[in-house]
Amino acid sequence: MSTEFLKVAHAAREAAAELAPLPRAPKDHALRVLADALVARAAEIVEANARDVERARAQGTAETMIDRLRLDESRVAAIADAVRQVADLPDPVGEVVRGSTLPNGLELRQVRVPIGVIGIIYEGRPNVTVDAAALCLKSGNAVLLRGSSSAYASNTALVQVMQEALQATEVPAEAVQLVPGQTRDSVKELMRARGLVDVLIPRGGASLINSVVEESTVPVIETGVGNCHVYVDAEADVELAVQILLNAKAQRPSVCNAAETFLVHEEIADAFVPRALEALREAGVTVHGDERIARYGEVVPATEDDYLTEYVSLDIAAAVVGSLEEAVTHIRRYGSGHTDAIVTRSQRAARRFVALVDSAAVAVNASTRFTDGGEFGFGAEIGISTQKLHARGPMGLPELTSTKWIYTGEGHLRTSEGTVVAG
Incomplete structure (x- = not known):
């Protein structure tokens, strides 16, 4: 792997460990600061996006695809509003999924926790850059973003604004990272970063999704083509x-x-x-x-x-x-x-x-x-999963968590005869 990729991946890993234990309040504050920064710096975001749009038109890109790519100040404002909506949503981290007191007296709980580092590979929709970052931060995860080269200027500007905004908060700025490079090599690095990236989510057409599913060594949540x-x-x-x-x-x-x-x-x-x-x-x-x-x-x-x-x-x-x-x-x-x-x-x-x-x-x-995370009341979605494991349909905050089991005793010991309590 390249030095540039390893640098951002390790930074995201460290940021994820710092972000995971944060309670809701500092995460929500960071998201609102981020949203305000997007609006305040909309002009430079739109200027960067205009370069992407101009290049797409020169390459003969269809207008429907340019519509996905285009940003103006009203769209940036809408993206910022979506971030605020995520901030207003309940924090899934720490939620007790189920729990009980076992017959031997142990108190058992299954609790939602962040996944860790989430990689997102997506095509030319720069709003995904912010949606994905907001959802990952709220759910306690760091994110590695690999958008398409067609939106590179837009995504670079958006990530820069978000990172600079986060510097004034308790959320580490390194929790939001843009994968360096515009070639397929950088995509392959993300797909093969097992141990550095915990899960990979592709968003785009069938060829992109199939490529990630077939080639990735990182576990993949398959988002669906919409036929x-x-x-x-x-x-x-x-x-x-x-x-x-x-x-x-x-x-x-x-x-x-x-x-x-x-x-x-x-x-x-x-x-x-x-x-x-x-x-x-x-x-x-x-x-x-x-x-x-x-x-x-x-x-x-x-x-x-x-x-x-x-x-x-x-x-x-x-x-x-x-x-x-x-x-x-x-x-x-x-x-x-x-x-x-x-x-x-x-x-x-x-x-x-x-x-x-x-x-x-x-x-x-x-x-x-x-069929949309916002319409379902989840806030901005990370994607729509068509698989049947872990997450299905619009993926909101709970789908960006895993769980861990916590059991509490009073000196409980397991013996061949059964449970005894020490002391």
Whole structure:
């Protein structure tokens, strides 16, 4: 490993040990100081971000991706507000998950503790730099941040502001670190820093996530690609279904909880599909539909790959299905386990869909866009996990902790005959 990487990794390790025992008050104070600094220095952050945006445009980056990258003073203010919201949240560290007094008199507790050093690898969304730092600091963890090279100037400015703000607090400034370098070598160093980094969280597209999962020697919490579905049931309210679909797809198409496929029951297709195609067309959405969808209007013929694709653009795949069960089969085959929604007036259909769809979040008569840490009341999220171990769905503060067991006795000794109390 390079000297530069080892320097920041060891500094983060030492900072994590200093940060872990801090009570809530100094952590909350540090977050509020950090938020104020972001607002006060918004102009220099936006100036740095403008260099990233200019470079992205010169490279022909799609506007939807530039939207993820862009910062202005209002967005910086919103990021700072998210930090304040994290400060207002309960501190998970020290929470007793469960406890009891054992028959032998030992008092046993399982208590939440920080994980230690968390590495984050993410693509061109500089707000993640601050969101991740805030959540890690609040939960008592140090963080190593490796954003994409497309946002390097923005991330450098943000980390500098945060580190300088933390110098005036009890939280060590070294608890927030930017991994040095812009090449893939620096990513590999983070992925192979077992013993220095306790867990790694990738945030981004399928290729990034798969690469980290397959190559990392550091334990990984897998965050998910957002191939989300909206299923319009036979007993759906047509106008409500159109509004939910339009919001799920077009309100912000570049995010992971945007819908990428809609499925419609054949019994309601005549009423729903023409309205949906019209509304999507007016919103600038291109529909990639099967032959049955194509009967109702002009669409791009859908391929197998369309149903597997997370577009992050104004595109959506579509198909007509013969039953709720067929919709579920489609979701199981092509979905990513992120968020899937049903629109229906039937409680029976809703219950069955919820029972059969094995995703991190399932929505009933609501847009997929609500799968979000902020919307769930967690504050800013570190990511949305689609795995089934430790954390699933939006990852807030509790998901950034581990636990340890504490047992207290009065001289308890374990012998071959059982427990005795010394003295």
